[in-house]
Amino acid sequence: MKIVDFRSDTITKPTEEMRKAMYEAEVGDDVYGEDPTINKLEELAAEKIGKEAALFVPSGTMGNQLALLTHTERGQEIILEENSHIFMFEVGGLAFLSGLQSKIVKGEDGILNSKVIKEAIRSKNIHFPQTGLICLENTHNMAGGVVTPLNRMEEIFKLAQQHRIPVHLDGARIFNASTYLDCDVKDIAKYCDSVMFCLSKGLCAPVGSILAGDKKFIEKAKKFRKLLGGGMRQAGILAAAGIIALEKMTHRLVKDHENLRKLAFGLDDIKGINIDKDKIQTNILMVNLKDTGYNSDSFVYEMKKEGVLATKIDEHTIRFVTHYHIDEKDIEYTLNVIKRILN
Template sequence: MPIDLRSDTVTTPTEKMRDAIRDAAVGDDVYGEDPTINHLEQLAAEIVGKEAALFVTSGTQGNQVAVLSHTQRGDEVILEEYSHIFGYETAGLSTIAGVQARTIKGVNGQMPIPDIVAAIREDDIHCPKTALICLENTHGDSGGRILPLNYMEEVYEISRQHQIPVHLDGARLFNAAVGLGVDPKEITKLVDTVQFCLSKGLSAPMGSILAGPKNFIEKARKWRKMLGGGMRQAGIAGAAGIVALEEMVGRLEEDHVHAKKLAQRLALIEGIDIDAEGVETNIIMFSIEGLGMDSEEFIEKLNEHQILANSAGPYRIRFVTHRGITKEDIGTAVEVVNRIAAGAKTRL
């Protein structure tokens, strides 16, 4: 079996999830009659401290529904320039929601507060309305960095001053909560709405949750239907999500420990450039430019040793730890990278 470090999306359901899927009580969710989905949505809302929640097919769908529910066509949304919503959701902001993105260069996923303030539009006939601020926690492209609570508080205060809602792309919200050692509510109380995935480190086979005020979720439910997300006996999938929320959050700490150890050992390899101290959750980013090869060649050499990884740039590699990665896998991965680096050194 390959050691799959491409993403935590490759996790497979636990045996308890498979049992729950088999035995799930179901009904037509479009009619609001699926008891398993109703339970999942109530549970999810309670966990993140919101009035209501909505089960959606994916994080991308959840974010898109959130933008549609918060904005009108021609509005503008403020978000970090390497955010998932802007960079990896197939231009849904513009093509589906019809809104304009106002991107800000961030540091570890944090848009500078003065830049957010400066980006908020005045009431001017020439300009779009600033209708939404989007945050991402953890921030994937910066290597799973966590947004500090005091930073989120500052953004929230600005949003209240200007009466602009804040949406959190919390695909890995629970990684952030575990990393900070806080209840997820301590994060989500600082935003109006939140999307989080059940299908990454939590290991459910599919699905995400969008949570927020009751009237917002009622509106979002209609947008979900328009996007083709009105599912029937959805409890088949939702049953695994309940297990994910009840049993899988605490074990994320193990993924963080593995990622930290992997980063620290990679940092000892000549030609690998990595900020091991900056690894806060389960995502590792590092440069292999010092090996005299690009990402494509490096990944090919990893594949020869049954290790899978993704490129994050011409010389940038991403490793992601998850439930399927063991302590032994970490050792093997380091050994393989050592071999590749040694071979590159002789070539140079």
């Protein structure tokens, strides 16, 4: 059976060039700082993102949690958007690992503004926790891949600097954001003190993410990485794929965005399917099924029987994510499958 997998861009597999580079990678012990391929990846990543230093980590969740551990002190409070990945999908790590309290604020399609954040910053009161960190997410997963504009990020960053509060960016898909904004990724990352981005989401690396910031921050984060079991020894085998991801895979993300638009506008023509056209920005699409007579479980099940995989978000919403392994023929096949189901 033909399989078209829209569940996530994490399902991308390494290219042949990556596999060859992994086989040939020069390695050493990264805990001793002696893996030349890891060192090359980290230097490349820091330069790409416009930060002093970078750290290779096994996952985006670890990268985010390292940022929280490094920026904050136990008992502080961090400001997060209510549907952010750090709050929703990281197993309560901010409380369990860092001893932090969450101050949840509502964004506009996941996008925060300086006014909301200013109101959330704690005043000096003996009864209050201290605001220790502001966390942003760009693109925003649960908002359907929506991108925070640069002027909004700049406003928040300036506010944070006035209050001497660091800003961490969960930029898991930051290259999708820069593609949509048609800007250098540095133009986004300059409005935060630290940033995490994924090599395995849409860029085809099999494993890994990058945490970047200034040298002092990364040195501290490296020790916490060891604490969490992230010292991976001869990990240059993995870093070799990450280097190709950064050098060759970021520029093709525009194709994923084009394919998502074809899927979205094709679905919009199908009676009963509802989408928000204003959110068709990057490679994530939220589809509302309420008017089809199906709930998410039954619709996902019917699609799966014909080889199309998607993710349930809630009772009437499913998510599609385009990526390297989805082409125009897959989009056409998927639209035909959905039409057959609804007919």
